[in-house]
Amino acid sequence: MDYSRGPEKTWVYGALRVRDGQAITMTATSRNSAFYQRFLQLVEEANPAGDIYVITDNLSSHNSGSTRTWLEDHPRIKHVFIPVGACWLNLQEGWWRTFRKTALAGRSFGDRDHITHATSVATDQLNARSRPWIWGRPAAPTRRLRRRYVYVL
Template sequence: MTGPSRNSVSYQRFLQQVEDADPGEGDIWVIADNLSSHASPATRTWPADHPRIRHAFIPVGACRLNLQEAWWRIFRHHALAGVSFAGRADIDRATRIATAQLNQRAKPWIWGRPPPAPRHLRRQFVYSL
């Protein structure tokens, strides 16, 4: 979804779309960072009329817990780096293409750094006594 802006109204509209897309009766948990549109007074009172929507906020300063940030870094590199866009339609097209390409080689996310590669010694010395 390419929104016209990142404000409380757009975010609440997105939450409404999520709620409408899930006809079930269970809770819908939204994990959000502390972006002003996510934590604004209007957005904090909006769930009162939508009891299925539940918010959990990532603590300030704990960006490593937000897997969206890591995905966004990879996505920006593939879809948006070094490209100029004429309008929202171009951004939407690039987003869809990059998402399809990333989904073709998607793997489960492994938290943390990969283990270091084994070291291969270039020289092996043998000492005889």
């Protein structure tokens, strides 16, 4: 995501652990392989055990030569790319909608530091009330009858 004021842009990187709903965010001045690799390092530090499956889009920085080389040195991280035009398969999209409402909607930011602060505060707030993310629509509630008739013979 990009949020800018004037010629400066701030990019927000984010990862969602669907098992418990915890998220990691990072702001950057550019959307390139170096910042993406720095973000992957944060993801790896936040998940100390087991393999990490990163489901991502086909952005060039996600599949660049330097990123592939970096991933060879970090074998726990596995990249899975979403098919083109199927962003609805990514559970992160629902979290981004919630994050934008919490951190960015209706606000005016003076500089990058304000965006970084809003991102950090919103991530902490959302992580405090996180719950597992489930793909799909929740089941409809069962309808209760308003009146029950009892027939006596």
